[in-house]
Amino acid sequence: MRVPVKVTAALFAGGVLLALLTAAMPAEAAAISCTDTDLPVTGPGLPPPVPGAPATVHGRPCLPATSGSGTDVPDTVQLLVHGGTYNSAYWDLPYRPERYSYQRDMAAHGYATFAADQLGAGRSSRPLSLLLSVRAAAEAMHEVVGHLRAGHVGGVRFAKVVIVGHSVGSGVVAVEASSYHDVDGVVLTGITHLPVLAVGAALGLQPALLDGQLGRLGSDPLYFTTKPGARAGLFYAAGDSDPAVIAAGEAAKDQVSVPGMGTVAVFGIVLPATKGITAPVFQVVGEKDVLFCGLLALRDCSDAGVLRAQEAPYYADPSNLSMYVLPGAGHSVALHENAAEYRDATRSWLRERVGVTPQGYHSIG
Structure with missing residues (x-):
């Protein structure tokens, strides 16, 4: 049967349009899979939000593309724990994700992540604040580690x-890693052991x-x-x-x-919990962190070698510390x-110190 010329032309034009649209789609759309999930946790002294029901930690796993067989799904995941007054959006900010999303960039390079909302923030359970000590927060993350290893995500x-x-x-991560020894590597960002955190908090x-x-x-x-308006001065550097x-x-x-913030400062940072970490640490x-660097913090953050020498005494095995x-x-x-640059440095550390290489990564072009 002959297909009319006009129909053939229309089909051809439609095919060209589909091809152009597919080519114009961001590689990220095809290369990354992000979902949402809730995981049950107990945590010391945390009552369930509903009688008889557990507290939950909400999280978003992001995985790189696979070949379709599932055999190259990463066997390593980064559990991401945000800071105070943030939630998991810190790792996947809804603005120019191609430049600022830690999760999407890691997935595009073949690394899996799971960004958790800490208890009290995001879409996780919000227990009484008095119950949310650093120990409670660390135990909740320990249970999330167990879920990740057990295939519950x-x-x-x-x-x-x-x-x-x-x-x-x-600080929560340091307590978790030093208490349970259940992780293969530890990344601590935005922290030193003599913070000016209290000054920033007060202001x-x-x-x-x-x-x-x-x-x-x-x-x-x-x-x-x-x-309102305080975040620019506390969290960002002009220029x-x-x-x-x-x-x-x-x-x-x-x-x-x-x-939680107070017990993190005392038991996670100042005492410090990092003394008990046995896994490699990054x-x-x-350089211009006003909360953890400078004269009041007695920390020189202008040079990684100098800062490493200042921080090394807070680790039981300084040879495990990279800065x-x-x-x-x-x-x-x-x-x-x-x-x-920081994400690239993290990937280099993952490869060299933890033995984690990209999986499910297929370059385009």
């Missing part, structure tokens, strides 16, 4: 888990229930968030930050438990304009 049993923290989340925080943006959550009085990123972070801001700071300083960046290293 997407049916993938991850053989290796690398736990990655930021700021207050790094930049307020009760979440008084915040016009977060007050609707009905939080108890010991959940705090940043004051290496995009005002639109700061605005997106402000729009996505969250709350933090004051008891410590990352921004990286992101030039020109402030506290929130993942959200600065040159954050790609």
Whole structure:
């Protein structure tokens, strides 16, 4: 049967259009799979939000593309733990993800991640703030590690888990890794052992229930968030930050438990929990981090070698410690304009110190 010329032309044009649209689609759309899930956790002294039901940690796993057989799904996952007044959006900010999303960039390079909302933030359970000590937060992350290894996230049993923290989340990570010894690598970002954190907190925080943006959550009085406009000075460095990123972070801001932040500072940082970590550690700071660097923190963050010498005494085995300083960046290293350099350095450390190589990664072009 002959197909009419007009129909043939239309089919051809449609095929060309489909090809052009497919070619114009971001590679990320085909290369990355991100979903949402809730995982049950107990945590010491945490009552269930509903009688008889467990507390839950909400998270987003992001996986790279596979060949279709499933045999090249990564066997290693990075468990990402955000800092105070952030939630998991820190790792996947809804603004220019091709430049600022840690999760999507890692997936595009063949690495799996799971970004968790800490208890009290995001879409995780929000228990009384008094219960959210660093121990409770660490135990919840320990249970998430167990879920990742058991195949409860997407049916993938991850053989290796690398736990990655930021700021207050790094203190939680340090306590988790030193208490349970259940991870294969530890990344601590936005943290040193002599913080000026208390100064920043006093100047930049307020009760979440008084915040016009977060007050609707009905939080108890010991959940705090940043004051409007405070994030730029606390978390970012001028000259290496995009005002639109700061605005997106402000729009996505969250709350933090004051008891949790206080016990992180004491038991996670100052004492310190890092003495008990036996896995390889990658410590990352921004050169111009006003909360953890400078004269008041007695930390020189201008040079990775100098900073490593200052931080090494806080680890039982300093040979396990690798240090990286992101030039020109402030506290929130993942959200600065040159954050790609920090992500590249992280991947190099994963390959060299933890033995994690890309999987499910297929370059395009």
